[in-house]
């Protein structure tokens with residue numbers, strides 16, 4: 001027997017068939033709104049189809065703090081797949097044992113890193129395996145040499161004495177507001193150019209001159225940040241059409257190539273005239289001449305790629321660290337007083353042996369003066385723990401492996417390591433993990449405590465840690481000692497200081513301060 005449908009039901013069925021796309025869309029929207037309201041306060045949500053992309057987008061303006069929240073609330077190791085149109089295959093970890101294992105095993109940076117950072121070419125920052133090994137050996141040799149170390153310390157001290165202190169004295173007289181982060185960025189650019197090429201571009205002077213190479217490297221870093229977060233097909237398409245950030249990148253690249261070529265030619269000219277320098281490019285040129293393997297190709301391209309690698313790695317890192325350090329000083333005056341007390345002892349000790357130069361005001365310390373200062377070192381390490389200038393790094397996976405916490409790594413995956421989160425985990429640093437407390441670095445005998453060093457990753461770890469670490473400490477201590485001893489830094493009232501979501505932990509709006517001369 002055939003059942004007759006009620007005419008109203010019949011009509012409803014008819015309409016539903018007719019408008020089924022709209023019905024599906026409405027149901028989809030209801031599910032999305034319902035899921036959103038259910039998960040709105042969750043730190044990470046894996047959506048159907050879109051996976052973790054909406055959570056990343058929602059937190060993009062505070063990405064570094066989000067990495068800490070993720071670790072604290074979701075877990076130390078998280079795997080994300082990304083949406084179907086932009087697959088990620090990402091393993092995010094801030095488990096210190098995993099990070100140690102990854103560093104020790106020396107996972108490669110991988111093909112994707114090379115592609116994103118193509119502007120650096122075959123420089124140390126980009127290459128893996130035997131090319132990296134050979135370049136790292138060369139870099140280690142240079143950075144360990146006594147001549148290079150004393151040259152680097154001397155040139156940095158000169159920049160501090162001849163450029164930084166006169167500029168700050170002038171600013172103090174005018175009692176004008178300055179962006180201290182910008183001043184430090186200029187200082188490290190001058191100092192790194194001296195160390196690398198033996199030339200001072202004099203970016204740090206009272207008229208705050210424009211420098212096209214410094215600007216081009218900033219533009220390049222901005223575009224590289226975009227490339228790291230956008231699906232590769234997107235930025236490649238932009239590059240193909242030469243639009244958006246990629247257009248800026250092409251311009252920046254031209255300036256970088258031109259400027260580095262001219263530095264290299266000047267250096268070769270110096271060598272031709274018999275003027276031997278202690279800078280890095282001189283030592284690279286000598287290496288090229290002595291080594292005939294294809295690991296050190298002849299020609300300027302190799303020098304350019306390495307020059308840019310070191311400029312890129314050394315230009316903003318120490319300056320950013322200095323900016324965060326001085327901000328912390330404005331909030332922790334007792335720490336500042338302890339450092340000044342340490343410096344006063346050195347000053348007193350030096351009085352007996354001071355030559356005329358050291359009697360000068362403002363007073364400038366030498367790298368040698370600052371070597372054994374425990375509290376200064378502890379305060380700087382503590383600042384780097386909370387504000388690591390390189391907040392994250394990543395490695396590629398080329399063969400299957402298992403991390404110490406049991407996570408399986410598959411070829412093609414990317415491992416993201418957050419140094420920012422590693423410095424702020426309660427499980428690693430204890431309940432006071434968010435407090436700025438240099439004392440945690442000092443043992444009961446007043447010596448540096450070696451324990452925190454084992455969980456300290458701002459310079460990464462293992463064979464591929466920062467090759468410029470000692471140089472960076474020397475630079476930063478020279479600047480800190482000179483500024484703290486001679487000047488009082490006051491944060492401009494109402495300034496909100498927060499990190500910028502970028503590859504280097506810059507401050508979102510710089511560090512606006514007033515400077516006063518310190519009365520002895």
Ligand code: HEM
Nearest residue numbers: 313314317318321389390393458459460464466467468472
């Ligand atoms: C506070 C200052 C600095 C910090 C926190 C820092 C941090 C780091 C980190 C985390 C890495 C590993 C990056 C990665 O593998 O993705 C690195 C690598 C590197 N850094 Fe530094 N850096 C600093 C200063 C410098 C300076 C002043 C130089 C040299 C002028 C320098 C040269 C390099 C180079 C060449 C590498 C690549 C090493 C390699 O791949 O073997 N860094 N740095």
